[in-house]
């Protein structure tokens with residue numbers, strides 16, 4: 443496993459933001475546009491705070507969430523709300539947000555429209571993912587109702603997901619789309635998540651969905 447350990451969370455946020463920016467710059471040297479995938483949740487905020495002020499051609503960058511909670515974009519648990527507040531600000535306000543949410547009752551209702559926009563942004567240039575203590579990444583949850591479809595090598599781009607214990611319906615990029623990223627990173631913090639990612643190496647993607655991307659990803663960890 444390609445695991446990088448940092449002295450502390452602040453150092454990780456600075457180094458990782460610089461690394462993502464460097465990879466985006468390299469892609470923009472030979473492509474008109476680049477696609478940056480980012481996670482929601484509680485871990486990436488400090489990385490976004492550093493990345494949003496990096497000098498980049500942000501107007502040539504499309505930003506996509508790895509997954510979304512099916513909630514209005516101003517809801518406190520919305521991942522879109524998080525990235526609007528912490529990433530798409532400062533210099534990065536010039537980036538284009540590719541939505542993973544539409545105000546419809548179920549993700550299934552919106553998938554054709556959302557996929558139409560997303561498809562023009564693939565393959566992903568740079569993906570940053572998070573991971574939960576249960577070894578989910580994006581919204582690929584163990585025992586998720588559509589996990590098998592989301593892990594399929596011929597999966598659609600987007601998959602709706604529900605799982606016991608989740609507060610809301612989800613939508614997620616499929617493992618196929620994530621695995622095809624030109625640069626793939628996972629950011630985790632705390633001893634429990636380090637143990638979890640080590641455990642995932644010896645489990646199947648059905649048991650530990652993060653396993654579906656572990657062999658192609660660089661893992662970034664700080665206590």
Ligand SMILES: O=C1O[C@H](COP(=O)(O)O)[C@@H](O)[C@H](O)[C@H]1O
Nearest residue numbers: 481482483484485572573574580
């Ligand atoms: O629900 C989610 O969880 C994961 C991990 O979040 P964290 O709060 O443990 O950092 C996140 O990567 C994903 O995007 C989010 O929707």
